[in-house]
Amino acid sequence: MTHDQIRPGVRTPDLLIAGALLVVVVAQSLWTLDAVGIGWDEPKYFAAARAIVAWCGDLGEPGTLSAERVDEVFGFRAGVNVHPTLAKFLGAASYALGKPLFGEFRAFRMATVILFGVLLAAVYLRVVAAWGRPAALVAVLAVGSMPRLFVHHHIAATDGPLTGLWFLTVWAFEAACADRRKWPLVGLASGLAMSVKFTGFLLLVPLLCWGAIFRRRQMLVPALSAVVLGLLVFLALQPAMWDRPVGDFLEFVRLSTGRAESAPHWMLFLGTVYDFSPPWYYAPFMTGVTVPEVALLLALLAVVVTALDRFRDPLAVGCIIHVAFFWLLTMMPNAPGFDGVRLFLPSFVFIGVLSGYGFRWLEERVDIREASTAVARSGIGQRRVVALGLAGLVAVGTALPLLAIYPFGLEYYNLAIGGVDGARARGMETTYWWTVVNTEALQRIERVLPHGARLRFFPADPELPALYRELDLIRADIRLTGAADFDHVVVLSRPYWDYPPLFAALRVSQTDLVPVESVDVDGVPFWILYRRQVAFR
Secondary structure, three states, X not given: OXXXXXXXXXXXXXXXXXXXXXXXXXXXXXXXXXXXXXXXXXXXXXXXXXXXXXXXXXXXXXXXXXXXXXXXXXXXXXXXXXXXXXXXXXXXXXXXXXXXXXXXXXXXXXXXHHHHHHHHHHHHHHHHHHHOHHHHHHHHHHHHOOHHHHHHOOOOOOHHHHHHHHHHHHHHHHHHHHOHHHHHHHHHHHHHHHOOOHHHHHOXXXXXXXXXXXXXXXXXXXXXXHHHHHHHHHHHOXXXXXXXXXXXXXXXXXXXXXXHHHOOOOEEEOOEEEOOOXXXXXXHHHHHHHOOHHHHHHHHHHHXXXXXXXXXXXXXXHHHHHHHHHHHHHHOOOOOOOOOOHHHOHHHHXXXXXXXXXHHHHHHHHHHHHHOOOOOHHHHHHHHHHHHHHHHHHHHHHXXXXXXXXXXXXXOXXXXXXXXXXXXXXXXXXXXXXXXXXXXXXXXXXHHOXXXXXXXXXXXXXXXXXHHHHOOOOOOOOEEOOOOXXXXXXXXXXXXXXXXXXXXXXXXXXXXXXEEEEEEXXXXXXXXXXXXXXXXX
């Protein structure tokens, strides 16, 4: 198999395996979606999805297509809606189609889960064509069982869809460089990635880097498709830009590149609080402590093998380019780094693919080492046993971290930093997006609250507890408040449980709050329910 091949290794059984991956992912999500709590940004996307469904239902009515109504549903506003529309369209579609079967919120989340299944199927097909079936299966397992990647694909926001569309665009670009007739696929995939969030516009940079190395003469048409057709697809999916495309696009760019002023977020990293941008080494460090050990070691082996091979394998080199690109993005001045790894989440897919390449190298070494001995029937059996044993160890090593931490995948840290408790001891954030407060947690909270309790969630936008109420996840007698008149408060531990500004923000002293319920992993609480001892006056 030559380095220039894109699809020759894909056969009918592989297409069936890819289809099975999609079906399995969607099926397992039917009982895992509720285990992941509502993410911080999801209430906004949920409201946007329902607004889009209502708008579509009103088409044909007077004023539905007016500039005011379109801007109300699809417009960009700092601090409220700075991302393009595709994630909202996907949520609206799955909400409308799946609501009768799955209920409102599970239906809303199904689009992201389906995209995750598509991503894993695409990873399998791309890797099996280049490196064979064992490497493809390991790559799928590595990608699918990364705790943070897995849980992000149960959240209906922008990071999961961008991750899948980023990989699909890369695959389309490589295929179009080998077969120019596939250029429309590049523009379509690129435009969809752009339509998720601003980061999608930067995808052309690593694509051109890869093309300059392997496809200098063939990359012009695919690159033009990514830009020209991609922009047309983007504009077609932004109704708010249809009347003023140039001015509205420039405003979108301004909002997207000015997040430090319009939407500042602090973060804790290695014991220091940063207002917006972390140190330059944030992404490599976070990758090293949040990717499961086996997948990480196999990926590092793949990088070494690729270097020793003088960077001749296009797929391996492409993976390295995309990981390095996201790392470099986070190193730029005023680059955001909050909320764990979600802003460079697509790089995790390429690390998983590299894991498959590392496994392939190990498997080949097993065959070569055994083949050098006497060729006997028992020797062949030994090779097979060794290969299967190696595959089993890799499977257990990649899947076990997710099984151990689930459903708190966004809180996963590997043994390089000592797990969750080691991360907390070293001054790392251990919770991010309220996903630790799931339906089970809300039931536990309800059981200890007296009738008529005044409950506050902190820190949280008002939309989050309001959505709990709307979805009947909180008892009707419990009064939700965002003010100082609470008698109970649920605190997201990032890492607030002993953080002095917490008590100042809540306008209480530390001795006024008594913990009555919590969930912890390795002794690190992810959320705590406090009872207020002194009544509010």
